Amino acid sequence: MDLHKKHGIKLSLSGLIITLGIVYGDIGTSPLYTFKAITGGLSVLKPEYIYGAVSLVIWTLTILTTIKYVTFTLKADNKGEGGIFSLFALIRRRVPKAYLLAIIGGSALLADGIITPAITVTTAVEGLKVVDPVLPVIPIVIGIITVLFMMQQFGTKILGRSFGPIMLGWFLMLAILGGIQVMHHPAIIKSLNPYYGYVLLRDYPGAIILMGAVFLATTGAEALYSDMGHVGAKNIRYSWIFVKVTLILNYMGQGAWVLEHPDTFKSVPSIFYSLMPSWFIIPGIIISTAAAVIASQALISGSFTLISEATSLRFWPRQRLRYPSDIKGQVYVPSINWMLWAFCLFVVIYFKSSTNMEAMYGLAITITMLSTTFLMSMWLRIKKVNPAFILIFMAVFLTIEGTFFVANVTKFVHGGWFSVLMALIFITVMYVWFNGRKIKNSFLMFVKIKPYISLLHDISLDKTIPKYATHLVYITRANNVDEIESKIAYSIVNKQPKRADVYWFLHVDILDEPDTFEYKVTTFDQGKIYKVDLRLGFKVKPKVEIYFRQVIDDMVKNNEVDIISRYQSLRNHDIMGDFKYVFIDRVVNNDHDFTPHQKFVMQIYNMVRVMSIPDWKGLGMDTSNVYVDRIPLNVDLKYSRMMRRCGTEDRTRDAER
Structure with missing residues (x-):
């Protein structure tokens, strides 16, 4: 053609x-x-x-x-x-x-x-x-x-x-x-x-x-x-x-x-x-x-x-x-x-x-x-x-x-x-x-979802943790279908345990082609953990929440997921469960050893950032359903130098006496 x-x-x-x-x-x-x-x-x-x-x-x-x-x-x-x-x-x-x-x-x-x-x-x-x-x-x-x-x-x-x-x-x-x-x-x-x-x-x-x-x-x-x-x-x-x-x-x-x-x-x-x-x-x-x-x-x-x-x-x-x-x-x-x-x-x-x-x-x-x-x-x-x-x-x-x-x-x-x-x-x-985002992305660490399946399943069933949402949707940058950012795992498990009935990891891939409009679903724990990859052309309108809802509708028709509320009173009336979207905002700390070029870029980047609307607005999300979790860039950093504990010999001698 x-x-x-x-x-x-x-x-x-x-x-x-x-x-x-x-x-x-x-x-x-x-x-x-x-x-x-x-x-x-x-x-x-x-x-x-x-x-x-x-x-x-x-x-x-x-x-x-x-x-x-x-x-x-x-x-x-x-x-x-x-x-x-x-x-x-x-x-x-x-x-x-x-x-x-x-x-x-x-x-x-x-x-x-x-x-x-x-x-x-x-x-x-x-x-x-x-x-x-x-x-x-x-x-x-x-x-x-x-x-x-x-x-x-x-x-x-x-x-x-x-x-x-x-x-x-x-x-x-x-x-x-x-x-x-x-x-x-x-x-x-x-x-x-x-x-x-x-x-x-x-x-x-x-x-x-x-x-x-x-x-x-x-x-x-x-x-x-x-x-x-x-x-x-x-x-x-x-x-x-x-x-x-x-x-x-x-x-x-x-x-x-x-x-x-x-x-x-x-x-x-x-x-x-x-x-x-x-x-x-x-x-x-x-x-x-x-x-x-x-x-x-x-x-x-x-x-x-x-x-x-x-x-x-x-x-x-x-x-x-x-x-x-x-x-x-x-x-x-x-x-x-x-x-x-x-x-x-x-x-x-x-x-x-x-x-x-x-x-x-x-x-x-x-x-x-x-x-x-x-x-x-x-x-x-x-x-x-x-x-x-x-x-x-x-x-x-x-x-x-x-x-x-x-x-x-x-x-x-x-x-x-x-x-x-x-x-x-x-x-x-x-x-x-462009380069400021590359510098921030250099701090990204990805982890496999599989080791977290059992943990997320247990958190979902742990009634001692306050329920955060029925459907908790994290926006992820991980291109591989079996990965998420380590900061997402940190947000769910460490920063504040977030209990949900269903965990979703939503990845939006903007392609070099202009009009691609398709999606892929990967199931990690039936009824509990899913990853959805949206593949959009660079000229497709950014209406991610609407596209995600379309994916959910398709999955419901195919009996792949139950989206009815887990609150019994609402479930009795077939009320759809609530969805909460979480964006990770990677905060740049002052304690990073940036090169002079990186320092210059990040200083200007932070000034230019005021021109930008938040990612969730850019993706066409409903403000009432969005939470931005601010996490420092250095959460995943390995120690480049280990401190030596002083006074160890003195304490040892005291203990021997």
Whole structure:
């Protein structure tokens, strides 16, 4: 069976239109600001510069977007899912250290999610200056962005249906506006020849700065891969043909317009809006703003999905997730939503214009692209692709993306610092959270359940111990079906004996595959001790209590367990017994001999922890049935040095007397 039939939207005309609304918002709105950035530093216009610049844009779209992402990267699908975290999930068992690349690339992509809404909406609204040069743009932009983020909590099911048709109209508008200008200056067709781009890079003194502007044309390429799970690879591949043609026509049209207006192109508010006849300015601004909002929506939704996947991969503290609609994969993360909103407003208010924002745009996404290239090379090696091909793949794309990275580094002091700062903040959180959990997990000790069966059975029957619950459910991290953490045994037996009629050990295994939804039950003492392993894909909604209840129902139907209350008065009326869930909170003490690196990580980890909701909330548990048992990490530690008892000889002599 083809993957696109099982995952995403089936290849069809309607699927292609939906893909336009979901995938191409970012790269599709690049014509709003890219050419303005390309011509921004020109003092003297030379036709060769325009031909070369348009050629560089065309071949950047071809090499990076078409060849790297559409042709090759879309093949690296994780059961139909795409994106840098899905790519990492494919290789993490073979290359565990690759988590650093995934963290860096994912963090840079989140930083891009902050910048895109600000620059796209601002650029679109700035078209109003063509109508009224003194019109205040910033308040309008702030209003649009605020409404956009407020809408996230309600989902985009209704509005989402219009995204595809609106973007179809947008791309047709790009093609028509550009095509008309190409007819006025047909010589611009020469820019299809990559030789003009080569000559410009060879002869133009500011070529490296120019490349930073050219890169803006392909900043949304990573979204093609990230959104594969929503629409399917085939819909992306076929729709990209149409999208690429319209983009090239528009870029050529803007180049043609500049060549036709060599004396005025520097003074116009927007080259993009200058392509429009005066009667179409207002409708064009409305369509452009709608496209900018859709592009922003795509990046915001993508950020939610990214955080959801990062949480599943233990890169990010648990967040409260909501699912505002039944659209596949749509998730809403309230804390991230308002964080993005605050940062977007800062960008708009601080940088004030799209021209200033262009300087910070592009640097973060080049980091993501470089990370994806490295991860792709690892995936290709795992797939046993010819090493010569992998070497060529790496050489070509690292050279191109490395050049763009250097070009964008030149923007650092002019605004690029902000995207780097945001990426560093996200990298720090992910690195500390991932490694902090690893440090805590290094103190985990697992024990076999079998030696405790008799003891737990006796505790269950010991009426001198106060009854703790009818069904006592411990959440365990033990992957092996016959093991639990030693701290669970300590909690039940040593800390405070906990008598229950039935003991359950519940293990939740988040898999690299996105949609797995299954369970396994292991019986250790019929009617007394069970272990349940839930195997969930990383995109399955975390509703563990509901899933556990489903397991219980299945077991009751199969006469495997009795869940009726053991209190006789309640049992006479077939009342279901009570369930109590226990989470072990492993407390970090101050007496551990951590290395300096571990001390640093754990100090930051404890600060970052305030961002996280408790594990039981993250797993969708009912608060009234949950107890958190706080147990020090060092309960299981062996003594590294034995103390010598002093005064032994004196006491021996006294005893002899």
